[in-house]
Amino acid sequence: MTQDFDPRSGYDQDGRMQAKAYDAILLASFGGPEGQEDVIPFLRNVTAGRGIPDERLEEVAVHYRTNGGISPINAQNRALKAALEAELAARSIELPVYWGNRNWYPFVNETLSQMAQDGHRQILLLGTGAYSGYSACRQYREDLGMALRETGLEGVVEVDKVRQFFDTPGFVNPFIDGLKQSLVQVREQLTERGNPQGRIKIVFVTHSIPMSDANAAGPQAQHESYSENLYTAQHRAVATQILAGVPEAAGLEHSLVYQSRSGAPHVPWLEPDINDALEADAADGVAGVVVVPIGFISDHMEVLWDLDTEAKDSCAELGLAFSRVPTPGTHTEFVGGLIDIIEERLLDAQGQPRRQGRISKVPGGPWYDVCPAACCIKPALDGTLRPTIAGVDSEVGVPNK
Incomplete structure (x- = not known):
């Protein structure tokens, strides 16, 4: 990556943002209900503007109601926030960490208002999506763009966003550790069944999205590669x-499948669904599967329901041995990796960048700090575009705020 910055715009041709004296970090996530009475209001927030009746929402609500109406995601974000704070302190970085959600308390607008009330004016946003795409990146940029406007803080508070981190060792390495352990577990299950040499398949899984969103992910120029x-x-x-x-995986079959499809049946989404794929694997003679949820950073409801319940039940019905690799959660390397990418954006006590260069171990990274114009674009239902932070304005070619 080039290190030459345009002093007018504050970012280079690869979308790397110049380090700044940020005074707070905002951890932003999806949010989830924390009691039975929260479930339907939460789902209304998630589906706002789509006209979905409560009767339809109750079909999804069973996932939460089975778990006492509680999504684990909020507790996981509290744990992640605490882990980030501990790692910041260990590195002598004196930045407070706040937390705000898209769909449930604490809402990002309320958190942003509190941050401004506490005197913060230069905020660095850490979204909990690892990959490029609308839901994992641009929607967070829109959330903050709208929040600045709705709270009256536009032009008062500046919010930038850290890059997507799918390519970082801190994200990848916890899955390597988990895959090694799960392969042992599946082989033990097969041995107990009297089939120690049974075929094992590694099934990587992520959240399905509409094909239109998948085709719009990232800047168009990136698709040429x-x-x-x-x-x-x-x-x-x-x-x-x-x-x-994972040397133990050498020679084993693997695939990429999808989960958690929603929306109208006639709208194309990424396929195959994990349960359909498992059925095909069993019919093809696979004896056991290791499921690796590479699309997720924590064991939230869609992991617990779609994988630990539905996919696990499918394996039981099909006679497949099953083990699911943990998500990064608060794994030490993952937390440290997030602080690494935060450090890429910070100045030290002498006013110099705290970290030179950007760590990346996966082709396609490191991703942009400042997203190119029309990156992951998705108009609202009325055809309008929402205000965003941390992107390039297509008309003037400088970061928009």
């Missing part, structure tokens, strides 16, 4: 890197 959409290509690259770190 791939034979498929960027969202899928990044996941395949991560899967390849994980496999390269």
Whole structure:
């Protein structure tokens, strides 16, 4: 990556942002209900503007109601926030960490208002999506763009965003550790069944998205390097890197599948669904599977329900041995890796960048700090575009705020 910055714009041709004296970090996530009475209001927030009746929402609500109406995601974000704070303190970085959600308390607008009330004016946003795409990146940029406008803080508070981190060792290495352990577990299950040499397949899984979103992921110029959409290509690259770190996986079959499809049946989404793929694997003679949820950073509801419940049940019905690799969560390397990419953006006490260069171990990274114009674009239902932070304004070619 070039290190030459345009002093007018503050970013280089590769979208790297100049280090700044940030005074706070905002951890932003999806949010989730924390009681039975929260479930439907939460789902209304998630589906706002789509006109979905409560009766339809109750079909999804069973996932949460089975778990007492509680999504684990909020507790996981509290744990991640605490781990980030501990790692910042260990590195003598005196930055407070705040937390705000897209769909449930604490809402990002409220958190941003609190940050401004506490005197913070230069904020660095850490979103909890690892890959490129609308939901994992641009929607966070829109959330903050809208929040600045709705709270009256536009022009008062500046918010930038750290880059997507799918390519970082801190994200990849925990999956390497988990895959090694899960392969042992599946082989033990097969041995107990009297089939120690049974075929094992490694099934990498991520969240399905509409094909329109997949084809819009990243800037259009980036698509020229791939034979498929960027969202899928990044996941395949991560899967390849994980496999390269696990000698025990050499020679084993692997695939990339999808989960958690929603929306109208006639709208094309990425396929195959994991349960359909498992059925095909069993019919093809596979004896056991290791499921690696590379699309997720924590064991939230979609992991617990779609994988630990539905996919696990599918394996039981099909006679497949099953083990699911943990998500990074608060793994020491993952937390340290997040602080590494935060440090890329910070100045030290002498006003110099704290970290020179950007760590990356997966092809396609490091990603942009400042997203190119029309990156992952997705108009609102009325055809309008929402205000965003941390992107390039297509008309003037400088970062928009």
